[in-house]
Amino acid sequence: MSSKTYYDPADLKKFGDIAEWNDDLAKRFFDWYNAVFEEGSLSAREKSLIALAVAHTVQCPYCIDAYTVDGMKRGISEEEMMEALHVAGAIRGGASLVHGVQMMNKAKKLGM
């Protein structure tokens, strides 16, 4: 049986290879990407935590790896990382639940 899976951790290192088939757009993406994560009105530390939370929301295993390592390098504690995930989880869960209002509106309209 093949041990290959859709996601290979080693592929993260090959991210830059996407330039191979469109150098110009890749360059623009990476320039923008790097600028996004620079210190700004938000600190690079805060941005790293946001990235980690978003990575879980979009369920990107590469991003989860990358921003867990990045957070640990920055001295962000496990507790802080987990809190960021709960924020992502709360928004995600809340986004489902808030549609309950729509469901209720519809049900109330249809019901007698």
Add this chain to the structure above:
Amino acid sequence: MMIKSLKAQNHRLASTEEQLQFLNNGIFASGDHEKFEIYLQRNERFPLRPAQLEILQVNVGYMCNQTCKHCHVDAGPDRKEIMTRETMELCLDVLEKNQIPTLDITGGAPEMNPDFRWFVEEAHKRGVQEIIVRSNLTILLANPKYHDLPEFFAQHGIRVVSSLPYYRRNKTDRQRGNGVFDKSIEALQRLNEKGYGKPGSGLILDLVYNPSGAFLPGDQMQLELDFKQALKKDFDVSFSNLFTITNLPISRFLDYLIVSENYEDYMDRLITAFNPSAIDGVMCRNTISVDWQGHMYDCDFNQMLEIKTSPAAGQHISEFDLKKLTNRAIRTDQHCFGCTAGAGSSCQGTVA
């Protein structure tokens, strides 16, 4: 429960030959990665040559009251190697005759050497410009005979460099043992009481941060800010500078990397982060490291791998010859990727 040193466990990695073999096989032997020497050659820096000698780093023994998981010295209460006063005399003569500005005393817990205070007093008397003591902090509270050490340090104007992996309890205790964080904070408060780490006192108290795991340290300046804010707010503790140091893949940290299946990824991380501009600042270029028996090494890590200074330069403090040492080729191996990764690493923190 206190863990035993690799040596006391008769662990295979207690043998430096085994460590070096391990480091040179696997990813390097398979050709997946080029060796450190090749990286130096590519940057026209092979063999690596020393700069002016500024620091004599003297390891006065491997005995320690702690057994930290990442310790590259494999120090602990079960280690009995200890430097004699005779060897210390030789080091003092070398410092004086060659006007080496800095004596950096390390261990184990250097304070546990019975001649530690004598060594410091003599160095002070002989006018060594800067005396550094690398203290694990908890030793200051371990036994009443050490309780007056903050005062002793202050009297001799010693620069205290102390390890503190993190500004919170759990991470620190995981790396260094249960209860270490609280004791470290108390020791820092005692040092602060003597003026250490306070602006204007002239008494320098630096902290050392090693990542508590298989990752590289982040930005030194940012971590220093985080440490300063958190320690001040939570414990009213002040300090001078934070040095970030990369864990090198040797001894107990190597064991941890292998057991946790992080070895290859970690080496890959170090190699990928190779930074040519870190080469100039690596500690082996301005330091000579001396072991408890007086043997000389290019750095503390080479000491732990028993890679002595090149034979032509002399290998024992009794044959110290500044000219020969200045002309020597520094000996390197695959662990050296640790000092050139990212912002670089040395006993004084980042170098690039």
